[in-house]
Amino acid sequence: MHVNVVLNKTTSKDYSVIIGPLEKLVFETKVMIITNSTVAALHLSNLQARIEAKELHTLILPDGEMYKNFESLNLILNACFEHRLDRKSILIAFGGGVIGDMTGFAASIYQRGIDFIQIPTTLLAQVDASVGGKTGINNDYGKNLIGSFWQPRAVYCDSAFLKTLPKREFAAGVAEIIKMAVTFDKAFFEWLESHDLFDEDNIKMAIHKSISIKADVVSQDETEQGIRAVLNYGHTFAHVIENQTHYTTYLHGEAVAIGIMMANALAQKLGLLSHEEVLRIQALLERYALPTHYAIDDLETFYDAFFLDKKSANDKITFILAKGIGGHVMRNNIPKETVLEALKDLNA
Amino acid sequence: MHVNVVLNKTTSKDYSVIIGPLEKLVFETKVMIITNSTVAALHLSNLQARIEAKELHTLILPDGEMYKNFESLNLILNACFEHRLDRKSILIAFGGGVIGDMTGFAASIYQRGIDFIQIPTTLLAQVDASVGGKTGINNDYGKNLIGSFWQPRAVYCDSAFLKTLPKREFAAGVAEIIKMAVTFDKAFFEWLESHDLFDEDNIKMAIHKSISIKADVVSQDETEQGIRAVLNYGHTFAHVIENQTHYTTYLHGEAVAIGIMMANALAQKLGLLSHEEVLRIQALLERYALPTHYAIDDLETFYDAFFLDKKSANDKITFILAKGIGGHVMRNNIPKETVLEALKDLNA
Numbered sequence: 001m002h003v004n005v006v007l008n009k010t011t012s013k014d015y016s017v018i019i020g021p022l023e024k025l026v027f028e029t030k031v032m033i034i035t036n037s038t039v040a041a042l043h044l045s046n047l048q049a050r051i052e053a054k055e056l057h058t059l060i061l062p063d064g065e066m067y068k069n070f071e072s073l074n075l076i077l078n079a080c081f082e083h084r085l086d087r088k089s090i091l092i093a094f095g096g097g098v099i100g101d102m103t104g105f106a107a108s109i110y111q112r113g114i115d116f117i118q119i120p121t122t123l124l125a126q127v128d129a130s131v132g133g134k135t136g137i138n139n140d141y142g143k144n145l146i147g148s149f150w151q152p153r154a155v156y157c158d159s160a161f162l163k164t165l166p167k168r169e170f171a172a173g174v175a176e177i178i179k180m181a182v183t184f185d186k187a188f189f190e191w192l193e194s195h196d197l198f199d200e201d202n203i204k205m206a207i208h209k210s211i212s213i214k215a216d217v218v219s220q221d222e223t224e225q226g227i228r229a230v231l232n233y234g235h236t237f238a239h240v241i242e243n244q245t246h247y248t249t250y251l252h253g254e255a256v257a258i259g260i261m262m263a264n265a266l267a268q269k270l271g272l273l274s275h276e277e278v279l280r281i282q283a284l285l286e287r288y289a290l291p292t293h294y295a296i297d298d299l300e301t302f303y304d305a306f307f308l309d310k311k312s313a314n315d316k317i318t319f320i321l322a323k324g325i326g327g328h329v330m331r332n333n334i335p336k337e338t339v340l341e342a343l344k345d346l347n348a
Numbered sequence: 349m350h351v352n353v354v355l356n357k358t359t360s361k362d363y364s365v366i367i368g369p370l371e372k373l374v375f376e377t378k379v380m381i382i383t384n385s386t387v388a389a390l391h392l393s394n395l396q397a398r399i400e401a402k403e404l405h406t407l408i409l410p411d412g413e414m415y416k417n418f419e420s421l422n423l424i425l426n427a428c429f430e431h432r433l434d435r436k437s438i439l440i441a442f443g444g445g446v447i448g449d450m451t452g453f454a455a456s457i458y459q460r461g462i463d464f465i466q467i468p469t470t471l472l473a474q475v476d477a478s479v480g481g482k483t484g485i486n487n488d489y490g491k492n493l494i495g496s497f498w499q500p501r502a503v504y505c506d507s508a509f510l511k512t513l514p515k516r517e518f519a520a521g522v523a524e525i526i527k528m529a530v531t532f533d534k535a536f537f538e539w540l541e542s543h544d545l546f547d548e549d550n551i552k553m554a555i556h557k558s559i560s561i562k563a564d565v566v567s568q569d570e571t572e573q574g575i576r577a578v579l580n581y582g583h584t585f586a587h588v589i590e591n592q593t594h595y596t597t598y599l600h601g602e603a604v605a606i607g608i609m610m611a612n613a614l615a616q617k618l619g620l621l622s623h624e625e626v627l628r629i630q631a632l633l634e635r636y637a638l639p640t641h642y643a644i645d646d647l648e649t650f651y652d653a654f655f656l657d658k659k660s661a662n663d664k665i666t667f668i669l670a671k672g673i674g675g676h677v678m679r680n681n682i683p684k685e686t687v688l689e690a691l692k693d694l695n696a
Binding site for chain 1: 418422429432456457458460461482484487488489492493494495571
């Protein structure tokens with residue numbers, strides 16, 4: 001199975017997402033694999049055996065979101081210089097979203113841009129992070145606030161890597177799958193309600209469907225001037241939760257699950273979702289043991305934190321809300337009181 | 349006068365280079381001026397008086413190529429975060445090539461890319477660096493090895509700023525003007541032979557002509573897959589000279605002047621330029637007191653340094669050579685011996 005990501009720009013070339021067992025990759029140029037210590041221990045020799053290149057180098061970074069920073073970015077860039085990678089060289093991001101985002105960012109600024117390939121090893125990265133070309137690092141001010149749009153040359157999604165994934169991380173990826181179903185595809189949501197994603201055939205199908213949705217959205221709006229922002233459903237809230245819990249309590253997908261519930265409470269208050277629909281989405285999230293509740297300490301502080309988020313331009317917050325299951329709407333004119341009331345109801 | 353830079357990409361918007369007195373600039377968004385201490389002392393209040401914005405901030409960096417590094421980049425990014433610039437905010441690069449390259453790079457990676465405007469205050473930046481969207485910083489491995497392609501929203505070239513420019517810096521800009529005439533436009537070269545660029549009307553005309561040539565080349569090849577590389581005429585040699593002299597002996601344009609002479613010696617050896625043409629180009633460079641000779645300490649070491657340059661892919665060096673005055677050719681198959689002989693002749 002594969003999905004084509006078709007882009008409008010002449011310099012962002014179209015690329016394929018290949019879903020299936022990873023086969024031999026042959027390059028005539030220098031190649032460097034960027035991975036982390038966890039993935040390296042499990043799968044690196046397997047990947048190295050499948051790659052033929054002019055020179056093959058590997059850089060192993062420590063594992064974790066706290067290493068998604070300028071220091072790691074510089075480790076990648078310095079390794080590129082040490083091995084004298086040139087403009088035709090290729091980086092391979094081999095890991096989850098953190099490795100993918102940092103490798104893509106390094107590729108985008110090394111010698112003003114070289115190619116990179118994504119081989120995501122987590123479900124979250126396979127269904128979401130590795131497709132679409134968003135790259136970046138975190139800093140003291142927040143997540144992904146420094147980065148670029150830089151499309152990979154290809155993405156290889158092999159579900160074999162998911163077998164070694166902890167159940168909690170698997171579920172975090174499911175949250176992003178549910179996110180796409182709720183906002184874009186009612187039939188897919190209903191399919192999810194009646195299929196178990198721990199089944200291998202089912203997860204392959206869900207990966208394919210999620211990537212197809214994402215590729216379609218990215219093709220329409222590569223740099224998030226419009227519809228691409230819908231993929232941030234749940235994320236405006238999730239970023240505040242992650243920030244307040246210092247990125248240690250929840251995995252990104254878990255925070256998104258809670259963020260979806262918060263967005264839904266607001267959507268229900270605005271008459272966009274019925275109570276029954278809210279419960280159906282909650283039930284699907286909880287089936288994968290995803291958290292659906294977060295105790296907000298102080299509502300005003302929580303609200304103010306939205307304005308630290310990069311998605312706010314000119315002091316207006318854009319909320320991405322489900323409009324029935326399978327639909328979406330973007331609103332930047334919701335009164336503060338309405339948002340606070342929705343969160344208060346949820347907090348009660 | 350103005351020149352339109354027409355680009356193919358849908359996300360790199362076309363933009364104008366406005367040549368003439370700077371008029372009032374009005375913005376509905378937050379704006380931050382990035383400049384250096386030298387330019388700030390001479391012209392900052394003048395610029396600030398002409399800008400109307402939602403909020404106007406200013407960051408003054410130390411002056412000099414040695415500050416074109418990660419630390420300065422982070423100073424710019426942190427100032428963006430401190431003032432809570434959003435995705436609609438605009439950076440203004442107010443200075444020479446160093447300020448322009450760093451500001452453009454910061455703009456390209458702050459929140460995955462915001463707009464910036466170039467107001468170049470040196471001749472070199474007006475005729476070359478500020479147009480075309482090459483951004484970057486230096487590091488231990490060389491010049492501009494980390495960066496991006498990021499086009500400005502507009503470029504304003506006001507020759508009034510050139511009045512405070514030291515004569516040596518003015519001449520360094522003239523080297524880039526001569527570079528474009530030699531490789532692209534014989535009539536312009538002949539016009540330069542018969543006109544004094546210290547005359548204000550003449551320099552305005554030369555700026556306009558140079559920008560027109562550059563805009564045309566960039567429009568054809570924004571990311572330097574082909575013809576844009578011709579703008580590196582003289583630069584392959586210049587980068588080695590700058591590196592060997594630790595960027596302290598020569599201004600960039602001065603190193604380019606010497607590099608042009610080295611490229612021409614090679615072109616003459618290959619029958620692409622006549623001895624008379626070489627002398628005409630040398631005479632034009634020397635009229636502006638530009639250096640045309642560099643004593644190479646060791647030819648082998650000099651040659652090896654080409655391979656540290658980012659323009660080399662797969663261990664082949666591409667030389668940009670003049671083919672008669674007004675023409676150019678790119679060659680990646682010149683034997684090492686031929687290059688060494690040409691440099692040896694020049695060194696004799």
